[in-house]
Amino acid sequence: MAAKYRAPIFQLMDKEMDVDWYFGNPIGDIKGLEPELLKNATIVNRKIWKGLTWQKGILKHLVNKNYDRYLMLGEPFTLSTWAFMLLKKIVVPEKKVYLWSHGWYGRENFTKKWIKRAFFGLADGNFLYGNYARKVAIEQGNNPDKLWVIHNSLNYSKHIELRRLIKPSAIYKEYFGDDNPVLIFIGRLTKIKKLNQIFEAVAFLKKQGSNYNVVLVGDGEERSMLEIEAIKLKIPVWFYGSCYDEIKNAELIYNADLCVSPGNVGLTAIHAMTFGTPVITHSNFSNQMPEFEAIIPNKTGNFFTENSIENLVESISKWFSDKNYSRERIRQYCYKEIDNFWTPKYQLDIIKKTSFMKSVDAFQDIRKNYNNVNLFSHIYRCLNSPSYRIIWLFRVLGGGNSLISKLLSLYYHRYSRKYLIELEPETRIGAGIHFPHNGPIVINPKTKIGENCIIHPCVLLGGDRKTGAPVIGNNVFIGHGCKLIGKVVIGDYVFIAPGAIVTKDVYSDYIIGAGINNIIRTTVDDKKSNAIQ
Structure with a gap:
């Protein structure tokens, strides 16, 4: 069922995206969204039995050639959603399913933790209402690359x-x-x-x-x-x-x-x-x-x-x-x-940013960081910028096992050691990574880094045998001489000043000053602009 208060974000999606809507019939005293507010909305029947729900008629949409992306409410007690995601894995694995929900509260017992981990793990991505839920999910072993904070909104x-x-x-x-x-x-x-x-x-x-x-x-x-x-x-x-x-x-x-x-x-x-x-x-x-x-x-x-x-x-x-x-x-x-x-526009920006993601190719970092990139400028930068060349080789390798990958790997490791940038090919890094200078830079192979991050020299992203390695969000600036130790979770749009030492989690949109865990709330209006650069 679609709650009435969600009308503004759904109408904005309807305006800017090609969407067909299928809502369960309203049950209880929660006001449902009127289907006539959207272009192509259909009300379908739901069956409820002992707290479990089945949304009738949705499985057929899995093989509809007009659909390649599905956005569903992430309710673990909706059996039809389980069936939909399991069949998707078998029948049409190339299609994508995303869930939108509260996710994790942090008070789940052992059974609920494993049910949620299995349920949300079936999706290709999860939109969560808050950073706290994302943090709890990561602590419980869920893939941070499949968790995005979308917040909530009213009739803004x-x-x-x-x-x-x-x-x-x-x-x-x-x-x-x-x-x-x-x-x-x-x-x-x-x-x-x-x-x-x-x-x-x-x-x-x-x-x-x-x-x-x-x-x-x-x-x-x-x-x-x-x-x-x-x-x-x-x-x-x-x-x-x-x-x-x-x-x-x-x-x-x-x-x-x-x-x-x-x-x-x-x-x-x-x-x-x-x-x-x-x-x-x-x-x-x-x-x-x-x-x-x-x-x-x-x-x-x-x-x-x-x-x-x-x-x-x-x-x-x-x-x-x-x-x-x-x-x-x-x-x-x-x-x-x-x-x-906390606006519909903010939510739509998050949806657009993630729902249409493509795999990172060898040139995507280049396109994100430099204007007017063509073959000749790419060759020029590879010859003249060691850090540029290392990122390109990192993307080309991608943990491959082919003979060419193994030969390139030998060259890559020799070259990265020469310029003191320790970055293993299996490290998971989003598009737009940028090293403004050469090393030394040390990145634990188990570290996870989001999109559009900037890492300066003398940075250590170090792991801990007990807790793991850092998990870094999107658009994070890491200044000269910073050290992030253990499985610290860094949110989006975080600015880590030179000389900072971080051993605790940091929510999105914070500035971290020099010193140990010196966390300050940011008041910068244009943190989503190029100011981070």
């Missing part, structure tokens, strides 16, 4: 229009009759959201002499219990109820001071930050939804210890007691995070 284009229109209003002063800070939650009022913890924290703060107002936008089975709790604790709460008016929702969020979600945060974080309101939620990421990654401590929100009312009280109090606190600056931080990483 509509929300941007509303963002330009909304202005500060007196909506809360008119309701509460004071100027106390406003804590908001928007979403379903369910037990898993643990909204009673907001009430307990506000009551505790009131005893300390700090007064806050609470607004709950939404409805659900917990509302009656929460109403009783609010009366019992004598705290000001506005139960606004369900609201499907996006203009009103935008006004409510924009004029609030802080969104608090004591349980898992989910799309509430994206909704709140889209209109400039920071978010506080708990720090047990294995019990979170992937959208927690939009929270940058002290900028777009903060974390507290799960189920600790005392720590929640401290987090709320600290947020407003900071002498350098600026509501407008916080608002801009939130806008920037959403605009850069």
